[in-house]
Amino acid sequence: MRAYEEITRHRDPDPSENPWVVGPPAHETVTIVPYDPQWPRRYQTLAAQIRAALGDVALGVEHVGSTSIEGLAAKDVIDIDLTVADPRQEDRYVPALERLGYVLVIREPSFHEHRCLRFPDPPVNLHVFGPDSPEAIRHRMFRDWLRAHPDDRALYEEAKRSAIPGGGNVMDYNARKQRIIRDIYDRLFRAAGML
Template sequence: MHAEESQDEAPARVPMTAESIAAATVGEVPRLDGQVTLREYDSRWPEAFAREAARIRAALDATPHELEHAGSTSVPGLTAKPIVDMVLTVPDPGDEEAYVPALERIGFRLAIREPEWYEHRVLRKQDLGPGADSANLHVFPRGCAEVTRMLLFRDRLRAHRDDRDLYARTKQALAARTWTYAQNYADAKSDVVAEIMERAAREG
């Protein structure tokens, strides 16, 4: 069964434990053991996305795919880690041979594998150039509900300053705390993300 045929059966995302982080990580688990560094919005972030997107599209020319800029670096005016989040959809993320080798040739490496959650994969690339330290390339199946959610959240923050400011304040407060893993910081934002998404659903 292809990933897109079973995507609705994937479990809801829950905060990850040290054990689940280790299980999903390819290779050694990177520890943070400190605070998260945020930067003011940088207009070079979308430029970094555009450069990498062109390389990815060329590398995957023979593979059906779609690519979007997501995460905080995709929202003008929003403070963020200088890490460009990208969302790639392919027919079946579980078929790694169909896309991972091509992405490795342009500097990405497979970092996370979560087959039980929409067949999610993450590939990372360092040294993106001016303004952006690295990139996280999230891979999901076509038509994935999580991709829809991520892009709706991005578009909500782009269009609604109050929600964007709320999210920024939450991020800044959480970033000042000490975290064992970066994923712990990401999971701690879940409540405010849910609040914003509920408001978006009510308002259409």
């Protein structure tokens, strides 16, 4: 099935594309902290603000990433997926989010038209995708799998901790844990009958 192929395909960034809207990020020290039960409440507050600012433009707002998985240690950054009708129509959502304090930092036309806005305090990565984006579906599937599979949750946490000593920026940290992430994805895709 074609839709399954899009969801199960692992993608690497397009080397010819410069995704940075305001230049690459400054060096950030990656710190993993124990799970914080305040993360879901923080997400709820942020999501309510986003929905209020965007109204009907926000087709969906989801808590994703490690802070959405109870018991998982993580960077103290809330990841949110925002679904809009067309991420390319930035004038429909970016100005309203900028008024809240978000800054557009990534534009990736080759990656399902992904946009990412950051909010400094509390730290947020707001990922923008269109309806039925394969990557947004992957995010939800990964979150739900780790919520239900403690062995893979522990494996992922160990991969995160092992990725820190290499130093570098967040992108380097993400690259060092990528093999484990892809192994978990393959496991969950097989279990869902998608591979």
